[in-house]
Structures are given as C-alpha cells and as structure tokens.
Amino acid sequence: MDPASRIQLHSGNQMPIMGLGTWQLTDDTQQAVSTAMDLGYRMIDTSGDYGTQAAIGEAIRASNLDRDEIYIVTKVEETDDAYAATRNNLNELGLDYANLILIHRPPKHGAGEELWRGLVRAREEGLSRDIGVSNYSIELIEELIEATGELPAVNQVEWSPFGHDLDLKQHADFSGIVIQAYSPLTRATRLDDAGLLEIAEKYDRTPAQVMIRWNLQRGTVPIPKANQRRHLEENIAVFDFALDEDDLDALDSLNEHFSSLGRLPYV
Numbered sequence: 001m002d003p004a005s006r007i008q009l010h011s012g013n014q015m016p017i018m019g020l021g022t023w024q025l026t027d028d029t030q031q032a033v034s035t036a037m038d039l040g041y042r043m044i045d046t047s048g049d050y051g052t053q054a055a056i057g058e059a060i061r062a063s064n065l066d067r068d069e070i071y072i073v074t075k076v077e078e079t080d081d082a083y084a085a086t087r088n089n090l091n092e093l094g095l096d097y098a099n100l101i102l103i104h105r106p107p108k109h110g111a112g113e114e115l116w117r118g119l120v121r122a123r124e125e126g127l128s129r130d131i132g133v134s135n136y137s138i139e140l141i142e143e144l145i146e147a148t149g150e151l152p153a154v155n156q157v158e159w160s161p162f163g164h165d166l167d168l169k170q171h172a173d174f175s176g177i178v179i180q181a182y183s184p185l186t187r188a189t190r191l192d193d194a195g196l197l198e199i200a201e202k203y204d205r206t207p208a209q210v211m212i213r214w215n216l217q218r219g220t221v222p223i224p225k226a227n228q229r230r231h232l233e234e235n236i237a238v239f240d241f242a243l244d245e246d247d248l249d250a251l252d253s254l255n256e257h258f259s260s261l262g263r264l265p266y267v
C-alpha cells in the first residue's frame, strides 16, 4: 500500500485508497488542495453545498497532474434534481466529468429512486464514472437496488474506531460496495481517548495516523479533512507502518456507535 494505491469498484473502475475531505476547509481551499496533491493525495471529496468546488477545480488545473491521476467525488442534495445538480457541480468544478457522484443523504421518504435515476442518466452521459450513496442504511440500499437494478459503487458514512458497524460492512463486502469513511478522525473529538493513545504510543504514531491506518487495513477508505499543513502531512504519512491484528481488534472494540454528526444510518 502507498498513497497511489487504488481499490477496485464493482464497475471495474478503481478509486484511491484515501482522500482529502474539504467540508469546512476554511483556509485558502486552492492552496490546501494544491498542497495535498503535492504531498500525494489523489482523491478530493467535495459537494455542491461545501463551497469548495471552484477552488478545487483551480487547484487541479494549476497542478502538473493529468486529469486521470486525480479522483473527484462530489454529491447532490436530497432535494435536488440529481441530473441538473450534477451539471451544476461540474460547471463549478470546471470539469467534464466527476469520478464519483453520491446522493448526499437519503430523502425524507423512500430511498431516493428519482435521485438515483438522475445519477444513472448522468453516468450514462459520461458526466460521472461511478455513482453511489452517502448516509444510507442496508435497508435503503436494498430498496434502491430493487427499484432500479443499480448497485451503488460506494456508501460514504461516518466511520471510525469509535463509530462503525459490522453488519453494514459485511453487507457492503458481500454486495461489492466500498465504504468511504467520513469524519474518520471523529472531527478531532476523540483524539485523546486513552485506548487510542496507548496504541498510538506503541507505534510512535499520532492518534490520527492510527485511525487512518485502521481504516486502510480494514478496507474502508478514509477521507480526513485538514486545513493545517502539518495535519495534511501527518495524515498521509501512514504507509510506513502497519497495525498488528491484536491492535486492529483493540481498535474495533472501541466501537460505541459514536457519531460527531448524529447521522449514523445504522443505529
């Protein structure tokens, strides 16, 4: 594993094994994304409602990377016309296509069949390579598949040692859906947990690095966000050590379905 490694999606396309989150990236977004790409980040997560798309597009155009070396994830809102919102997102990004477009959250009622059909159309027209969901439960994913026959490539959910769900992961593995881990650092609220600190000290790593590494070794795809350069550097410096099985198990056992956002789809 290294920062350029990719994970296979059921579509046949591949996705980087970690990325950069950009929600509440309050510093100069273009600068932060450029720094991240220089450091080796190859996937950027955004959304129509983050306000970061235009600057991400600028950073991509200012980089020396080819478009196919960079992986862009964006999202449409549950109240959107998904096809039209996809076009808006691409306009803001200044890109011809996104690699992955997600339904940001399930609508109030139902599984979002209309939204899903809009994303299928967007993909068929080449506006996105893959489509997926976010904050979806097993039941809602099943409902979507049954209604449309279309399997999401990804389910992006809040995911950390302190809040994750074995059933959702097993269902995802069985179905061929990749789990993307948002708020993988618990939005910095659990970095001082004693159990986590003990493991971090054992490897001479930081709590953030241990949580990112736990995701990578458990086959989920973390997208930590960082404004600060030292955090950007720290979070990608996780490819020169490995947690052993006992410590992965110990991290699993920290699970208390903790959510920093209160939006877990499985509780």
Ligand SMILES: NC(=O)c1ccc[n+]([C@@H]2O[C@H](COP(=O)([O-])OP(=O)(O)OC[C@H]3O[C@@H](n4cnc5c(N)ncnc54)[C@H](OP(=O)(O)O)[C@@H]3O)[C@@H](O)[C@H]2O)c1
Pocket (backbone or CB within 6 Å): 020, 021, 022, 023, 024, 045, 046, 104, 134, 135, 156, 157, 181, 182, 183, 184, 185, 186, 187, 188, 191, 206, 208, 209, 223, 224, 225, 226, 227, 228, 230, 231, 232, 234, 235, 261
């Ligand atoms: N689909 C959804 O509904 C959804 C919901 C939430 C988030 N997301 C996505 O997931 C991304 C990540 O989640 P998040 O932003 O909620 O939270 P997060 O990545 O868990 O945490 C970000 C916070 O951790 C701090 N941090 C970063 N690296 C650190 C380190 N090495 N040591 C100590 N603190 C560190 C950051 O500080 P600085 O910024 O000061 O560096 C920031 O305050 C978002 O940006 C967004 O792209 C998606």
